[in-house]
Amino acid sequence: METIFTYLGYFFVALGAIFLFLGALGIYRMPDLYTRVQAGTKASTLGAMSLILGVAFLEPDWWIKLLIMILFIAFSNPLSSHAIARGSYKHNLKPFSKEQVDAYEEVEESKEEQK
Amino acid sequence: MLFEDYFNLVIMAIISLAFLLGMVRFIKGPTASDRVVALDTISTLAIAAMVYMAHIYGRFIYVDVSLVYAVLGFIGVLAFARYLEGGI
Amino acid sequence: MKKKTQKWGRFLYTWLILMIVWYAYTVSLAPAELITGFVVTGLIAAFNFASFTHYGFSLFHPRRIYYIFQFSIVFLVALVKSNIQVAKIVLHPKLPVNPGIVKFKSSLKSDFAKMVLANTITLTPGTLTVDLIDDEFYIHWLNMTSHDEAGIYQDIAADFEKILIKIFDK
Numbered sequence: 518m519e520t521i522f523t524y525l526g527y528f529f530v531a532l533g534a535i536f537l538f539l540g541a542l543g544i545y546r547m548p549d550l551y552t553r554v555q556a557g558t559k560a561s562t563l564g565a566m567s568l569i570l571g572v573a574f575l576e577p578d579w580w581i582k583l584l585i586m587i588l589f590i591a592f593s594n595p596l597s598s599h600a601i602a603r604g605s606y607k608h609n610l611k612p613f614s615k616e617q618v619d620a621y622e623e624v625e626e627s628k629e630e631q632k
Numbered sequence: 633m634l635f636e637d638y639f640n641l642v643i644m645a646i647i648s649l650a651f652l653l654g655m656v657r658f659i660k661g662p663t664a665s666d667r668v669v670a671l672d673t674i675s676t677l678a679i680a681a682m683v684y685m686a687h688i689y690g691r692f693i694y695v696d697v698s699l700v701y702a703v704l705g706f707i708g709v710l711a712f713a714r715y716l717e718g719g720i
Numbered sequence: 721m722k723k724k725t726q727k728w729g730r731f732l733y734t735w736l737i738l739m740i741v742w743y744a745y746t747v748s749l750a751p752a753e754l755i756t757g758f759v760v761t762g763l764i765a766a767f768n769f770a771s772f773t774h775y776g777f778s779l780f781h782p783r784r785i786y787y788i789f790q791f792s793i794v795f796l797v798a799l800v801k802s803n804i805q806v807a808k809i810v811l812h813p814k815l816p817v818n819p820g821i822v823k824f825k826s827s828l829k830s831d832f833a834k835m836v837l838a839n840t841i842t843l844t845p846g847t848l849t850v851d852l853i854d855d856e857f858y859i860h861w862l863n864m865t866s867h868d869e870a871g872i873y874q875d876i877a878a879d880f881e882k883i884l885i886k887i888f889d890k
Contacts, residue, residue, distance in 0.1 A: 595839045
């Protein structure tokens with residue numbers, strides 16, 4: 518039973534697996550925490566969404582629940598990466614920056630002064 | 633049929649390689665935050681792997697397992713971020 | 721009087737959304753499941769609708785649906801494009817990154833629209849919302865291409881904000 522949907526499913530699954538791998542490679546290679554969050558969690562988010570979409574094409578009976586999973590991943594992942602980034606900044610983990618551009622520093626300093 | 637078997641093997645191999653890279657960062661990571669980021673990526677990988685295994689074995693129940701795992705991983709990361717901010 | 725009807729609208733909207741999620745998740749038509757879902761989602765909606773939505777059914781206005789559709793297309797294109805950019809950086813042997821935290825002012829009024837903009841910026845790789853204070857966004861940028869505020873705004877948020885203003889601030 519090879520239809521166009523099967524091939525579409527294979528295509529999305531392969532694309533998803535490649536992006537998952539690139540996300541993990543980003544986690545491994547990037548120089549500091551914030552860039553790791555950038556490259557790691559988000560490339561792997563697109564990878565997971567694409568892979569689940571591919572499975573939804575391969576198994577048409579499951580598409581409702583798989584759609585819920587895609588939506589959940591799309592909503593929850595930006596929240597968690599934002600939470601990690603802000604928490605780490607408040608924990609005094611300074612970002613690596615070649616040109617020393619850090620606009621958020623003044624906000625934290627003014628908060629320290631208020632205390 | 634043969635093509636499908638090879639395809640599944642290649643996909644699972646790529647995902648396991650990604651697992652390995654994530655684990656290296658999890659063990660090396662200089663700070664606790666790096667480990668949590670690595671853990672977050674690994675749990676996304678695990679979700680994707682479980683959904684794909686559900687397709688390979690044809691069992692719908694694995695999808696439920698991965699959905700619950702997604703929710704729990706999300707809550708765990710939020711709790712850790714709250715701890716870093718000094719909330720807990 | 722108008723406020724009261726609006727409250728009912730928001731409550732019914734919340735109930736409807738939660739019920740759709742419940743039925744999509746259980747995927748069964750057994751009467752016990754249907755009744756449980758009806759009652760439980762009703763209770764949750766009654767206690768939580770105030771924080772769940774500020775818009776209610778007015779989100780389903782045809783003009784808004786059109787712009788939401790347009791927004792999702794712009795968003796998907798940006799998502800794929802920026803993912804390919806990050807993939808190139810990761811695969812490049814020298815890892816050409818130039819990161820830094822920048823800020824820009826948004827002209828959006830409502831909190832919900834700001835939340836959507838912040839999440840959109842985070843979900844497109846290369847940019848990550850670190851914090852959001854009043855109407856100032858603090859963004860960690862993987863590969864800075866401009867340094868003055870107007871250029872930053874133009875590069876990161878202009879495309880999304882144009883449409884979001886049409887959806888939420890009218």
